[in-house]
Amino acid sequence: MQFFHNLKLSSKLLLSFAAILVLTALIGLLSIVQLDRVNQTGTDLARQWLPATRTAMEVKYQLQRYRSQEQQHVLSASPEEAATYEQTMPKLWDGLQQNVELLNKFLNTDDDKRLHAEIVQAMGQYNQVHDKAIRLSREQQTAEATALLRGEALTISRSINSKVDVLFEHINTGADTADKLGDEIYTASRNLIWAIVAISMAAGLALAIFIARLISRPLNHAVELAQAVAGGDLSRRIEATSTDETGQLLQALKQMNDSLVQIVAQIHQGSDSIATATQQIATGNQDLSSRTEQQASSLEETAASLEELTSTVKQNAANARQANQLAASASQVAQRGGAVVNQVVDTMTAINTSSRKIVDIIGVIDGIAFQTNILALNAAVEAARAGEQGRGFAVVAGEVRTLAQRSAEAAKEIKHLIDDSVGKVEEGNSQVASAGQTMSEIVDSVKRVTDIMGEITAASDEQTSGIEQINQAVAQMDQVTQQNAALVEESAAAASSLQEQAQQLSQTVRVFKLANGPAALDLTATRPVAAPRATAAVSAPRPVAKTPAKSVAAAPRPALAPAAPRRPAAAASTAQHEGEWEAF
Numbered sequence: 001m002q003f004f005h006n007l008k009l010s011s012k013l014l015l016s017f018a019a020i021l022v023l024t025a026l027i028g029l030l031s032i033v034q035l036d037r038v039n040q041t042g043t044d045l046a047r048q049w050l051p052a053t054r055t056a057m058e059v060k061y062q063l064q065r066y067r068s069q070e071q072q073h074v075l076s077a078s079p080e081e082a083a084t085y086e087q088t089m090p091k092l093w094d095g096l097q098q099n100v101e102l103l104n105k106f107l108n109t110d111d112d113k114r115l116h117a118e119i120v121q122a123m124g125q126y127n128q129v130h131d132k133a134i135r136l137s138r139e140q141q142t143a144e145a146t147a148l149l150r151g152e153a154l155t156i157s158r159s160i161n162s163k164v165d166v167l168f169e170h171i172n173t174g175a176d177t178a179d180k181l182g183d184e185i186y187t188a189s190r191n192l193i194w195a196i197v198a199i200s201m202a203a204g205l206a207l208a209i210f211i212a213r214l215i216s217r218p219l220n221h222a223v224e225l226a227q228a229v230a231g232g233d234l235s236r237r238i239e240a241t242s243t244d245e246t247g248q249l250l251q252a253l254k255q256m257n258d259s260l261v262q263i264v265a266q267i268h269q270g271s272d273s274i275a276t277a278t279q280q281i282a283t284g285n286q287d288l289s290s291r292t293e294q295q296a297s298s299l300e301e302t303a304a305s306l307e308e309l310t311s312t313v314k315q316n317a318a319n320a321r322q323a324n325q326l327a328a329s330a331s332q333v334a335q336r337g338g339a340v341v342n343q344v345v346d347t348m349t350a351i352n353t354s355s356r357k358i359v360d361i362i363g364v365i366d367g368i369a370f371q372t373n374i375l376a377l378n379a380a381v382e383a384a385r386a387g388e389q390g391r392g393f394a395v396v397a398g399e400v401r402t403l404a405q406r407s408a409e410a411a412k413e414i415k416h417l418i419d420d421s422v423g424k425v426e427e428g429n430s431q432v433a434s435a436g437q438t439m440s441e442i443v444d445s446v447k448r449v450t451d452i453m454g455e456i457t458a459a460s461d462e463q464t465s466g467i468e469q470i471n472q473a474v475a476q477m478d479q480v481t482q483q484n485a486a487l488v489e490e491s492a493a494a495a496s497s498l499q500e501q502a503q504q505l506s507q508t509v510r511v512f513k514l515a516n517g518p519a520a521l522d523l524t525a526t527r528p529v530a531a532p533r534a535t536a537a538v539s540a541p542r543p544v545a546k547t548p549a550k551s552v553a554a555a556p557r558p559a560l561a562p563a564a565p566r567r568p569a570a571a572a573s574t575a576q577h578e579g580e581w582e583a584f
Contacts, residue, residue: 016207023200031193055103056168060161062096067149067157070130074137074145082137097123103167112170119163126156222249229257267505274502281491281498292484299481303474310467317460324453331446338439345436348429355422362415369408376401 069092073085100123104116129152136145376397383394 013211016211019207020200020204023196023203027193027196027200030196031189053168053171055099056164056171059096059099059103059164062092062099063157063160066092066096067153070133070149070153071146073134074142074149076137086134093127107167108174109170112167115163115167119160119167122156122160122163126153126160129153129156218247218249222253225253225257229253229260271502271505274498274505278496278498278502281494284491288484292481296478296481299474299478303471303478306467306471306474310464310471313460313463313467317457317464320453320457320460324450324457327446327450327453331443331450334439334443334446338436338443341432341436341439345429345432348425348432352422352425352429355418355425359415359418359422362411362418366408366411366415369404369411372404373401373408376404 066089069085069089073082073089076082076085100116100119104113107113107116129148133145133148133153136142136148379397380394380401383390383397386393
């Protein structure tokens, strides 16, 4: 049972509903099983007993019709009428045999099977008598045929009917038995289902009451505890008997009650400590006043030193700007010189190209002169062949040849001069290229010098800006120092107000009722009352610095006097607060 108590509420509810669902499923399953049995009984009635009864009645009816056809055949007035009956009787006999065979399917006991076999045997005998009576009727022996049908045939048919009646009674008995079985199954199922429904309702009601009490009791207890805490009673003993949600709620209430007890005890201790702290704050205000005076004198000396440093840095920044301007001018001149050298290099390259083109043209002229000389030789040879008629032409050819030789010599001299000029141009081109490279290196060096001077100028500007910010910070510190003096007075008023509030807080906390057991004693013993702060260490005056500003800024502050040995905690706390005032 304890295991069930420790389960979560969701698990308890799930188990309870699962039990109800299991009972419901049991009722449904039992109902289905019993309905299946009732349905099976109805199926037996519909598929076995009723068809068997109908088939037995059909056998008797068809046998009666068959015998009627036999009588009509015997009493027929003409052969044509007898032939009509002979065509109808085989169909009736086939139907009768089919029903007899069908009846065998519905028989289950050995006695019924034996009766069916006797019926089949009697039908065979009847068929033989039928054939004999029909043959006599065809031969117009009406009296013999009638006597045979009313004698032996009638006896066999009555025997068949009696056996069918016995089977009919057996079938009715089986149908009645099946009907009674269905009634019994229905009655038993109804009673069993009602019993299970009653058990399920009782079990569900018991589970509901059990779960309701299991949930409501811890919750009511939790409400009572919460109301007691709300009324200021913290002495109630809280115990959780389970680990479910209600147990967790009680455990949380216990933790809350313990926390409130601890908080109230701490407030008691804090109210006493606050009264002592207000006295220490007043003493700290006196020490703070002396420190603000020291800080004011140090700030004055620091401000004077910063003014001298500011003027020096500004002068350095001005010199750096002037050097940066000169370096920028030199860089521009070097860039222009580099541009001129590049133009000279381009001009020399163009002259070299033109000289090469002239050399090519002179070569063409030399070729033309050589070809002209050959043509003049050919013309002289042709003039010599012509004799007297070609003498004038020979003179002209000689002059042309002379001119061609002179042109060739002039072209050679020009080519020699131009080749010499091209060589000198190439030598000058290489020298100009070397001068251009040297000029580019000079330009790069001047750019680097300019960049360095720019960085020096930017650094000087940043130094100037930083020193100006330091001046502003010193001015702000001076303002803060003046504000500290006003805060000292405000702190004294606040300490007085704090002491009054501590007394009111102590009276307010006394409303809560704490337990007097060991737990409460241990709780109050965990946090001792704060000791009053030592005033001797705080009230010691600090010496005023007489050194220059730089020395004052770097010199360490004088240490406090040692605290009284009987109040070490208060002295340490006072030193901490003094350090915070110094940082402020």
